Amino acid sequence: MQLLDRVRTEGVLQRLSWRLSWGMIPARQQREIVRELRASLDEAAAAGQLDDALARLGPPRQLADDYLDALQPRPRWAAGILAAGATIAVLILATTALAIAFGSGLDAADAGAGRYELWPDGPFGGQPLVVEERNDDGATVSASFALFTPLHLSATFAAFISASRPWLVLRRNGAGSSGQAV
Amino acid sequence: VEDERQLFRGAVRLLLLQRLARGESYGYAIVVELRDLGLVHAAESTVYPALARLEKDGLVAARLEASGRGAARKYYRLTAAGRQAHDRAREAWDTLARAVDDVATSEGDSHATA
Numbered sequence: 001m002q003l004l005d006r007v008r009t010e011g012v013l014q015r016l017s018w019r020l021s022w023g024m025i026p027a028r029q030q031r032e033i034v035r036e037l038r039a040s041l042d043e044a045a046a047a048g049q050l051d052d053a054l055a056r057l058g059p060p061r062q063l064a065d066d067y068l069d070a071l072q073p074r075p076r077w078a079a080g081i082l083a084a085g086a087t088i089a090v091l092i093l094a095t096t097a098l099a100i101a102f103g104s105g106l107d108a109a110d111a112g113a114g115r116y117e118l119w120p121d122g123p124f125g126g127q128p129l130v131v132e133e134r135n136d137d138g139a140t141v142s143a144s145f146a147l148f149t150p151l152h153l154s155a156t157f158a159a160f161i162s163a164s165r166p167w168l169v170l171r172r173n174g175a176g177s178s179g180q181a182v
Numbered sequence: 183v184e185d186e187r188q189l190f191r192g193a194v195r196l197l198l199l200q201r202l203a204r205g206e207s208y209g210y211a212i213v214v215e216l217r218d219l220g221l222v223h224a225a226e227s228t229v230y231p232a233l234a235r236l237e238k239d240g241l242v243a244a245r246l247e248a249s250g251r252g253a254a255r256k257y258y259r260l261t262a263a264g265r266q267a268h269d270r271a272r273e274a275w276d277t278l279a280r281a282v283d284d285v286a287t288s289e290g291d292s293h294a295t296a
Contacts, residue, residue, distance in 0.1 A: 032256075035253055036256045039208075039249060039252060039254060063227050063231070070238070
């Protein structure tokens with residue numbers, strides 16, 4: 001295949017690949033589709049039929065939509081739950097580390113008795129991220145941190161949505177009406 | 183033309199099952215073969231997504247084979263489920279074709295009587 005033809009075919013395949021990834025076709029399946037079409041276009045070019053083959057392929061966007069209708073990628077609920085759980089675990093670990101660091105800072109500063117709050121005006125629903133109570137000796141009486149704040153819940157929800165892709169349910173329902181006749 | 187295109191899109195699944203019932207083949211060869219049979223709406227844009235759907239539904243299995251003309255070809259063959267689907271689709275098509283013929287014949291008779 002000549003260089004110009006290669007550039008044309010790769011441009012089409014690249015646009016198709018982008019549309020397929022936008023439609024949530026898994027990367028491995030995208031590669032298989034592109035590889036198959038590349039083989040087809042190579043063969044058409046060898047037969048002097050590349051222009052016809054590219055015309056029959058149509059716009060990459062339409063072709064990608066046809067693949068999406070055919071393959072109907074599904075929501076990944078288990079992946080969403082896993083991502084949400086992982087987000088909660090990371091938030092707990094990160095906040096625990098922050099609480100320990102906060103306590104160490106108070107120790108270093110010889111903080112006396114009292115109630116100490118970290119980030120009381122932060123974006124945690126009007127509550128401090130870490131609260132540490134100390135007695136007269138400067139020892140920690142209790143330490144607690146906020147977890148189910150609007151920010152944490154939003155991060156967990158965002159992780160669930162981005163991993164599970166629930167909008168694909170709508171696409172599947174929409175594609176259900178365009179089934180093939182025979 | 184749009185009617186013909188829609189008719190082809192409706193029959194492409196059966197055409198692919200029918201073709202693969204004769205033996206394995208790959209996308210580009212099937213497109214060329216269908217066009218040589220006079221199906222001018224047979225195109226890569228229709229055939230490849232339909233093959234992908236058949237593979238997803240487990241009606242065909244695929245294997246890659248190196249080609250001397252560039253990237254490896256993806257060959258498809260019918261599975262056992264594909265053969266059953268082919269038989270059912272063929273029966274449905276025959277019934278439909280007979281019904282169309284019968285309606286056309288009865289219309290011809292009624293015109294002749296009138």
